[in-house]
Amino acid sequence: MKRLGHAILSFFFFLACVPVMSTASFSATPIDTSLAPMLQKVLPAVVSVKALIKVTDFETLREIQKQRRSKGAEGEQALPGTFTSVASGVIVDAQKGYILTNAHVINDAQSVTVTLSDGRHYTGKIIGLDKPSDIALLQIKAKNLIAVPIADSNKLKVGDFVAAIGNPFGLLNQTVTSGIVSALGRTTLGIEGYENFIQTDAPINPGNSGGALINMQGELVGINTAILSPDRGSIGIGFAIPVNMAKSVMDQLIEYGNVKRGVLGIGAQDITPELANAFNLEIEKGAAVTQVLPDSPAQQAGIEIGDIITAVNGSPIKNASDVVNTIGFLRVDSKTNIDIIRHKKHMTINVQLSDPKKRKQFIERANPFLYGVGLKDFSLLSPIHGNVLGVLVVSVEQDSNAWHSDLRAGDVITSVNQQKVKNIDELKMAVAKTDKPLLLNVLRGPSAIFLVINKEEA
Structure with missing residues (x-):
């Protein structure tokens, strides 16, 4: 206790010996922090x-x-x-x-x-x-x-x-x-x-x-x-x-x-460290092109799956959302410069964005019966239908011509205008030959039905 007392006294003695500094030495220039x-x-x-x-x-x-x-x-x-x-x-x-x-x-x-x-x-x-x-x-x-x-x-x-x-x-x-x-x-x-x-x-x-x-x-x-x-x-x-x-x-x-937004016609994905390493990139920013839609401005301009988009009209692209937002605010028919990396080579591709409605009309004219229908080759050994070779309807876009004709996902198309079709190629050939309404024989669950699809009017 005595030693503690001596220590405390010594401490206060030390403080007493420290010269008192002028308060002016601590003053600072006033800063106006008001937003008024x-x-x-x-x-x-x-x-x-x-x-x-x-x-x-x-x-x-x-x-x-x-x-x-x-x-x-x-x-x-x-x-x-x-x-x-x-x-x-x-x-x-x-x-x-x-x-x-x-x-x-x-x-x-x-x-x-x-x-x-x-x-x-x-x-x-x-x-x-x-x-x-x-x-x-x-x-x-x-x-x-x-x-x-x-x-x-x-x-x-x-x-x-x-x-x-x-x-x-x-x-x-x-x-x-x-x-x-x-x-x-x-x-x-x-x-x-x-x-x-x-x-x-x-x-x-x-x-x-x-x-x-x-x-x-x-x-x-x-x-x-x-x-x-x-x-x-x-x-x-x-x-x-x-x-x-x-x-x-x-x-x-x-x-x-x-x-009126123009459409480029691609799918894109963020560049992750793993993707950057797989693509042998020196950067970890950008967007990888994962999909190029057919007959789109991107396809016509030569953009390919695997291209890495780094800039659009000079604006840096950090991720896939940047592509969506940058392209999404460019008007129809805008001429756009897209900087990409392809196999370590830097390139600039010039694209003219198109009207999505016009592109849709173009595709509809090219496929007036089955526009908006996703198809897949199909084979099945069924206890009800036997050995089935046909075309499976994977998806049907709502409000499309096929949708209004009651074609639905899960249907299996086996004939067109009373001509058997075993795959998508045969289906396309049969459809291309006709100018009259399309008569489809469709397997639906345990039963089968006929559907009539009229040509989509432009």
């Missing part, structure tokens, strides 16, 4: 959007409410038979009055009302909307509008500070929350057809759909779209559409009033 100056310029560009939607039945109403709330939109029943979707929007062009919002906010709207931050109300004109990307463009005729500058969302990095602005629950106008970019390139969430989401922990709640996600320079980097929440409240997982993607859609809506 930046927000004063941005807040007037975020508006409230109300869409009046006609609803025919209660079940439809419940489904609309469920979908909109899962995507960050609020809603309420208005007049009998109507539903009001309440969300947000962002002014991106002050002179022309253009406002970006989400397609799910105004889809099927009878009328749209836009309320500015200063309380002015305007009727919004729907320039167009694109459901697969969930982007819509409105226009109002108003003076003294303020637009938010648009950033390059490709420059975003995980950890960047961002702020979300919107009208949560349709009540708390001009609400600002802040956070960071939690992740980039979120895909396969099943929220939209085309997904490349910015994930943020800036709190986003129902009613924030269509609102602004901005960087610390006061520039628009994303359109707030969806939340992951079991109880409708924010749990720090929100998603925004990158503004580069939104702007691509907006440009098409302004010029054409719609979005």
Whole structure:
């Protein structure tokens, strides 16, 4: 105990001998951490959007409410038979009055009302909307509008500070929350057809759909779209559409009033370390071509299975989703440069994207009877039918000519126009010879039936 006491006394004696430093030596230059100056310029560009939607039945109403709330939109029943979707929007062009919002906010709207931050109300004109990307463009005729500058969302990095602005629950106008970019390139969430989401922990709640996600320079980097929440409240997982993607859609809506996507006609897969090693690649980014559809732009341009796509129009490709998203926002007939690696050789292939509807019509004309039908050679020793040689129907596309003629997966085609067919080649030859309706004899389970398929009219 005495030794401990001496030690304590010695310690305090040491402290007493240490010279006291001036408090000025610890002072730091004050740093302004307030977002207020930046927000004063941005807040007037975020508006409230109300869409009046006609609803025919209660079940439809419940489904609309469920979908909109899962995507960050609020809603309420208005007049009998109507539903009001309440969300947000962002002014991106002050002179022309253009406002970006989400397609799910105004889809099927009878009328749209836009309320500015200063309380002015305007009727919004729907320039167009694109459901697969969930982007819509409105226009109002108003003076003294303020637009938010648009950033390059490709420059975003995980950890960047961002702020979300919107009208949560349709009540708390001009609400600002802040956070960071939690992740980039979120895909396969099943929220939209085309997904490349910015994930943020800036709190986003129902009613924030269509609102602004901005960087610390006061520039628009994303359109707030969806939340992951079991109880409708924010749990720090929100998603925004990158503004580069939104702007691509907006440009098409302004010029054409719609979005018409071109088709490349390939299947693609992410490059994993194992695949990179198997392909003898020096990179682990890109997308491997796993399928090339017949008569597609990809086949016509010479793209082959096993090619590794590394860039599209100069934009780097990290994975298969990048291919989907990049190609998916190029318009029909766009001429596209695709950089690939083939057997360690770097190549650039020029492709002109085609209209998927025109390609479908072309294939239908080439196969007017059995378009949309998957076939496979088939043989079976059956106790009921005996030794069967024919063609198995693997799949039938719904709403196709064959589907309407009652051809179904599992059927086995054994004759065409009363001529036996033992395989797909014989089936094709028999079909090619005829100009009249196709008479098929089909085994279905323990029985057999005749089906008549009329030629698909162009």
